[in-house]
Amino acid sequence: MAQNVFDRRRTNGPEESTPFIYEEDISNPVRPQETCRKGRKPADIRPIFLQPGLINQAAGSAYIEMDRTKIACAIYGPRQSKNVAFHEKGRLNVEVKFAPYSCLTRRAPMRDAEDRSVAMALHQALLASVRLESFPKATIDIFITVIETDGMEGCVAAGSIAASTALAHAGIEVLGLVMSCSAAAMGSEVWLDPTDEESRLSNGTLVLSCMPALTTVTSVWQTGRMAPNQALSCMVASQNRCDDIHTIVAQALLLDNSKSNQENL
Amino acid sequence: MASTTSLSKAEKSYIQAGLLANPPTRGDGRSAQDFRTISLQTSVAPLANGSARVSIGRDPHDGSGGTEVLAATKLEVESVDLGSGSGGVNGGRVMCSVTCSPAAYPHLSSAALDDLQYDLTTILNSTLTHPSLHPKNLTILPGKKSWLLNLDLVVLVDSGNVFDALFLAARAALWDTKVPRTRSVEYKARKAGGGGEGGEKGDMEVDEEVVSGFDTRQIRHATDFELPDYWDEGEELDGRDRWPVCVTLNLVPPAHFLDATLEEEAAIPLRLLLMFSFDSDEPHIQGMRTMGNGELTVPQLGELLKEGEKYARQIWQSLNAKLKEEELGRIKERNKF
């Protein structure tokens, strides 16, 4: 954004540059609201396109697209942990990187707090699903690149789905697939899978990650202001939607499996 | 978050078995819902706009042990960003940052300490800087100048339950915060005389004559502000009763307990953080997140929400009582002189 740190390891631009602004936005800073939902019903989520096995260099991978949100995920490992003390269980390492062009304003290509907070949320969502006790001393690296994002909540949800799919694609032992769905409290309504603008207009948002096969929840992440009952109905709605997403993901994985089986024959 | 204390399997199972016993017993004799002694002091940093120091479970005799957290707010004047790159926003901003004293985590490497600070900062930021809590009196000049409210927290000692301590300190410091009163000033004088704006140099000179000493940056607007009051007596933050308290439920399914010590935290894989506000008739959740390895079900979460609300309300009430007492004490103090 404002100040570009000179970094001899990259091609550098001018010392300082700023995002451009529209004349119209200064006089009328409130953004129009009619773009919300785009004809979606409150309980509708954006269409999911999921493709396991995009990155053939990795042990497992997945690419997910939910309308404008586009995320690629690769799994490396389990491989020997380096420079860490002995641990009976394996380690799960999640690294998230936002491409510089993934947001409305350009992100400097340095690691920032948002990368880490999304990585933290994904780690929490996935941790309980992976059978870490089955590979002591080893690390599973989950690398995620966000190509485009439309809302942090949707990014965490889509990232969780992609990462869990990629884990399954890599043949790593998990208790179940982790699905994730976000919800926003819009007045008294619950809007699932809110876009960036919708979350900003809402009172609060919630991301729920669960393993539909076991009907257990691995992570809840709520921000903003909600009545306890509202939070609960967000959770229920998200969990119900996760069951549907689970079907899609399972299908995508099976399809991919049968494809590779045919190749082997 | 990596636990810093290593425990043997026998110690872990001793702690877990105690918590699952009926009635649950804990290493220090507390029941599952007991907190350690909490002490709180506000206005501890004279140069900050608001501050508080919280300790949980300090030894009453020699003051050793216990989780200790310091919070302070500092207000800064910011230009509203119109492509200038300063990042200021119309209506003001709130920013939290958590620093951990290396002395609080002697086992952690500096990289791990950085990560911990990042994570704690993220959790506080995502709750406290949410628009639903935004104070309305951070505007100085609409569209031009606003306050940046920096909330800095320092973890001095961590003996467990650092989240509850952080949020207690944050709420107390924000409660304690005084926003300096400002008065906007308008300059029309030389505009007419300048004849067709008269070039910028003339205007800037005008500014230099009258600008308050508080802000040394150039202000090229026709309007400015000054601080009429002595800095100590500002107004309270708008909606200061909304700032939430946090209650951490440590889960040993089916049981849960509050205010874990470091050893207990190391023995328990899963925690649920709940942030509540009771400023209106209806209670509100201001944040919720699970931390650690473990699973729950939605009905379980519903139960925990109910329980958590009960605990949070108790914390809320005793904190409010303490804050009012502190405030009264200070008013008396001031009246003495």
Next chain:
Amino acid sequence: MDIDDYEDFDSSGSRLTCPGESLTSSQAYMRGHGTYVDSEEVIASVAGTIERVNKLVTVRAIRSRYNPEVGDLVVGRITEVQPRRWKVDAHSRQDAVLMLSSVNLPGGVQRRKLESDELQMRGFFEEGDLLVAEVQAFFSDGAMSLHTRSLKYGKLRNGQLVAVPPILVRRLKSHFLTLPCGVDLILGLNGYIWVSKHVKASEQEGEEGFDAEAVYSNVNDEIDEATRTAISRVTHVIRVLTSHFIPLTDTLLLEAYEWTVEQETNVRDLFQQDFGDALVASITVGR
């Protein structure tokens, strides 16, 4: 100032000194720990109490890490498993070392170690495990070597750890205490104290009956509520006493424990400052 003025300072207990303070002439006395010699004078290098044994003058620091001596009983925590040895944190300046050859191996106390034992070291002790051991010797670099070659020593279970300043643990006839409330205490001279459920001596006996599985087990016994309460009560008593900087002895601990039971209080009341003060007052009476 001369130390000779205090002929009977051994009996009177303590005289304090500060670093840099000259204690006595180096010609008449020998310098011990906590002192150094400069221009024929013995000078203190730590803050603490002066002690004299015949011609040897030492200063014992009030707060310091544990200073090990051969034969000391210590409680430690495994920090690392290395080839044929464990590293043990014993609250000292360096990690202590426990050699594979210094532990009792399954199938007989005096058996030679085998390669298979080396592969199973984590089966005996793993990172985080607590153990009680004796200081056996010192390496040339000053690190202490421990051994657990007695049935009294070995892995710790059924209880919780309290850490206190090492100086508060005095050398006693026995560091294994059993309180009548069914609580065992192991007072490590390094300041780590293990408070656990009492295990009958008969259950530990019999050199032949050495059961590796039991000795190296990580599973706790069944512990009833009364014992748990007693354990936390004892833990609290220790915390209160150490916060008042009172050295721990077997009789003192017993007295203090009985006093808290007499008061018929709940364990958590011990948090209160006045209660702690009352406890200290009652047991220091008549001393």
Next chain:
Amino acid sequence: MSSSTTSILPSLSPPQPPQTQHLEHLSQEEQDKLKASVFQRLHPKLYLEKYLEEEVRPDGRELGGWRGVFLNVGSISTAEGSALVRMGDTTVVCGVKAEIAEPELDREGEGFLVPNLDLPAMCSPKFKPGPPSEEAQVLSERLNQALLTSNVLPLSSLCIESGKAVWVLYMDATCINYDGNAFDATLLAMVAALRNTTLPQAKHDSETHQTLCSRSKPRVPLQLANSVPIATSFGIFDSKYVLADPTAFEEPLLDASISVVLGDGGEIISLEQLGSVLVEDVQDGNGEWVKRDVLKECIEAARARRDVLVKEVLNGK
């Protein structure tokens, strides 16, 4: 609701199975296939040699054969312009973000073009998380040079108000999957992204020192020069074989690599050779030993390839 939709990415074409039938010492049995992959790991050089002796490459291409190229533009709505290129399995996404800055004092009328390639840990096990690897630094610099030299986007066209405000175009390319020859793929992605880029109409206000854009006026595409730089790379293996468009498996085994960047008229914009190109003499039709001019061969092949790429990929849709 959640039906699968079309994506910016094509469905995966299954990687071509190694064409084992060409090699007499490998049968078609599954076990042998396994052996082949073990052999590939243990003796990569020998493995490649065996294939090349049969005039075929492990992925079934001829020595001078190219991998299929797929291009998709404009799918990233947060960017001013974007493109995705798949060259075989190598996948590169490039997004262009525009910002406004003051020009340099000595170049008052020129904007900035800032190309960077990121090779994240995700795209290959050989990259680690953290700051740009050496390879990424080298590639970024080469891309920068190719774009500058070709003058595909005259920097003067990025001027809003001379001496006051100019556009900065940050061209960030991210490699999603690294299967060799990232340079060709990235340059193609960058050029395609530039052709896809539109900018809002901007005006500099000399009174407020602000540069403001208009939402209502239509966005304008960049004023690109006719000459479009296209890169084609080759690898020399065992002083004998010239391999076009090398894969990640072949790359580390090469003696040398040659990259040719050509402009529209077939003019050479950049020619780069890494390593020494010592190629053995060959026998001509009459059985006489003649010197082989590899560089010339490569340039010729690059010309032919460029035409195909421009016609079928860049202007294909």
